[in-house]
Amino acid sequence: MTDDRKAIVPVWTLATGDARVPALAGDEPMTAERLAELRGVLAGLADEPIATLEVHPLPDQLDRGRGMPLDAASPLAQHLSQLITQSARSSSVAATATTAGDGLYRMVVPAKVAAQLGEGIVRPMASKAAAGGVHSALVSSTGIAAHATFVPVGKVAAAGAVGGAGATAGVAVAGSAALTVAAPLVLMAVAVGVSAHADHKRQQAIEHITELLEQLREEKLDAERSELDGCRDAIDKATAILLDQGKLGVSLGLDSAVHAISKALAAAGRRVAQWQSALDKLPEGKAVEIGSLTKSFPGVDEEGGTFRTHLELTALAIALKRRVIVLQAVEHAQSDSGNLFENFARALKADQQRLGQLESGVAGVLERLSALELARPHGLRPVFTTGEVDRLMRAAHRIHQLGDGVVADSRTTDVAIEIARGKDGSVVVFPALPA
Known part of the structure; x- marks a missing residue:
């Protein structure tokens, strides 16, 4: 405009x-x-x-x-x-x-x-x-x-x-x-803007997960998605109440929602650690066979796949947690009329930093994956068909694209x-x- x-x-x-x-x-x-x-x-x-x-x-x-x-x-x-x-x-x-x-x-x-x-x-x-x-x-x-x-x-x-x-x-x-x-x-x-930002990220993650699961047909991951997205109702109600300066009650179900989000974040943390360990074990400076890579990162070479779904589930859990943190920060700030913004900032900062560390871990994994060089599959045949070469090229392209959305400069x-x-x-x- x-x-x-x-x-x-x-x-x-x-x-x-x-x-x-x-x-x-x-x-x-x-x-x-x-x-x-x-x-x-x-x-x-x-x-x-x-x-x-x-x-x-x-x-x-x-x-x-x-x-x-x-x-x-x-x-x-x-x-x-x-x-x-x-x-x-x-x-x-x-x-x-x-x-x-x-x-x-x-x-x-x-x-x-x-x-x-x-x-x-x-x-x-x-x-x-x-x-x-x-x-x-x-x-x-x-x-x-x-x-x-x-x-x-x-x-x-x-x-x-x-x-x-x-x-x-x-x-x-x-x-x-x-x-x-x-x-x-x-x-x-600030509270409403950050909450709206987090919900926008949640919507994006849900859309991506839905597309991936339609291809993957993995019931366990679908259940994990449903449990996380089911937290939205309690978070939306709690947001509305706090922004009207009301008091939160146990009837909202926010406690169970927070528990589900915490479980998802714990699972995300374990996955990131496993991915980092798998990357550490790869031979430094050498090309990697796609078959070896997909053992630790299943579906990394495909449009869908378990690895990419896990990435989106992590993004969903982080987005939901960010909304919960804002709720907790607003509640703390409103409880002390003489120390309004300092309470808000203090409550928001600690948990946000922990989420930032998780996001940085994911970003580091994606950057390292995108920089890998893929080797031709070893076999008895000295020559590969055009189709096999095309598949390898497509896989390399998809893996290299993983680093496109990573923000290298995370300065505030x-x-x-x-x-x-x-x-x-x-x-x-x-x-x-x-x-």
Whole structure:
């Protein structure tokens, strides 16, 4: 989406607690590049996590099915509505941009803050179109930013002070930059965005597993898939309750869902260890026969196969676990109104790091497999048929493709969370993605 009118875009700096930093932005308009620099400086100088929030016009075509809908009575929607209302009173730019009632709100959490929330939450998807490139599936492309002028919104009176644990908001210390303290808004946006991102990954894994099992017809793996995907109902209900600042109860079945996910992750960890051991035993620097490889990696040379199904089952378990971790983190944060975002970050980080280690193990296996050289099968015949050569070439190609989706650079990036707001105050939060 592009905007050749060079639109004026209001931008808020949102702190999750009282923060004192130099007044770097002032009231002067800035470019997208200057805004990105400001985010980095604020993240480096402020003691509390700081995010920025922009508002753009809603795109004409918007796939709301990718996001997580919340009605106007939800805490996130109410926090956002109060921020808009209070901002409109003190800023003509904010009033003009929000007068229609709807809009696309884009919150960017700096890389430093994203690292506090745990490595590996959001990683860019490698692009084959250009070396080192990444795909961006944000609702509003960077085309908007290229033609927009960003204007900081001045100090805002208490915004987002809606009931519930940790519902505090206001203006940072006088004399500092114009930071609006809106911990609940940042918390809820990050929580829903990460949860939506994880559910998107779950959907992708389920689609892949279904395709593979149709070819494989393996009942044991089908049962494992069903048990994992059966956890979704309890997780969805728990997510809805917590995002409405309710209390979780045993009737939801979340405990049994967590147990099933933990079993699947334990199985995934054992499989990764077995794969790593099998690769360690291969002769270094020598070509490997496909028959020897498939003993440890059954189906690795096929479009379907047990190995590829195990990969997708691992991705499914990780995605479900990420949603559970967010639920646990939100619950802990809401239980302590005076320590909202720190509780959230602390609870999220430890388990996310363990999941990141598992993902790194899988990525390492795929990279090593994709780099293998395949040898011709040994036999009595000195010459192979055209069909046998073709099969070997196809197998080599499929194995080498295993490394295509691996992200070699896993450094934490800025995380963008986009929120589509309707005229009635309801919102749809889209999956968090690299900014």
